[in-house]
Amino acid sequence: MTDTVDVPIIAPIVPAYAHSGDAGADLCAADALTLEPGERATVGTGVSIALPDGHVGFVVPRSGLAARHGITIVNSPGTVDAGYRGEIRITILNTDKSMPYAIAVGDRIAQLIVMPVSRARFVPVDTLPESQRGDAGFGSTGYTVSQSGEHA
Numbered sequence: 001m002t003d004t005v006d007v008p009i010i011a012p013i014v015p016a017y018a019h020s021g022d023a024g025a026d027l028c029a030a031d032a033l034t035l036e037p038g039e040r041a042t043v044g045t046g047v048s049i050a051l052p053d054g055h056v057g058f059v060v061p062r063s064g065l066a067a068r069h070g071i072t073i074v075n076s077p078g079t080v081d082a083g084y085r086g087e088i089r090i091t092i093l094n095t096d097k098s099m100p101y102a103i104a105v106g107d108r109i110a111q112l113i114v115m116p117v118s119r120a121r122f123v124p125v126d127t128l129p130e131s132q133r134g135d136a137g138f139g140s141t142g143y144t145v146s147q148s149g150e151h152a
Contacts, residue, residue: 005055005114011047015112024060024111027088034102035094040074042091043109051082051114058113059090065109070095073110080112088112 009015015025030046051057057080065071074091090110094101103109133140 003116005052005116007052007114008050009047010049011045013046013106015047024113026062026108027059027090027110027112029103029105029107029109032103032105034100035071035092036100037094037096037098040091040093042089043103045088045090045109047088047112048085049080049088050085051080053082054116054119055082056080056115056117057088058115059088060111060113062108062111069099069101071101071109077113 012030013028015027017025027045027047030044033041033043035041049057059073059078059080060076061071061073072093072095074093078088078090080088092103092109
């Protein structure tokens with residue numbers, strides 16, 4: 001069983017989950033526009049919400065738009081803080097090199113994931129505890145998995 005949280009909303013089209021068990025509810029465009037190849041634009045959704053304290057909304061791309069048309073979100077995931085009451089707007093990018101992409105009012109353009117979050121208390125220290133990974137960063141686990149199961 002999943003937890004449900006009530007989120008007060010003002011919206012011309014209320015976000016909806018396409019399938020039971022989906023993590024993200026679809027956000028629809030409130031603006032119509034065409035994105036030329038390589039172009040980005042901020043698109044309104046008409047959606048304003050009041051998340052309860054201790055929750056966050058993450059705006060993420062729709063996988064079908066990314067796979068079929070190269071449409072993604074520039075600052076993904078976009079963060080909607082609990083105290084924000086303005087319209088959720090989405091900065092969309094057309095990564096296709098040759099095809100424009102038209103967005104109509106009502107098109108599903110992103111997903112909103114609502115999650116509980118912990119508030120961190122940052123504690124200054126002189127050294128950090130050891131870990132298996134240590135300070136190894138970008139590319140530290142390699143790009144492929146060898147026959148032995150180790151990263152190469």
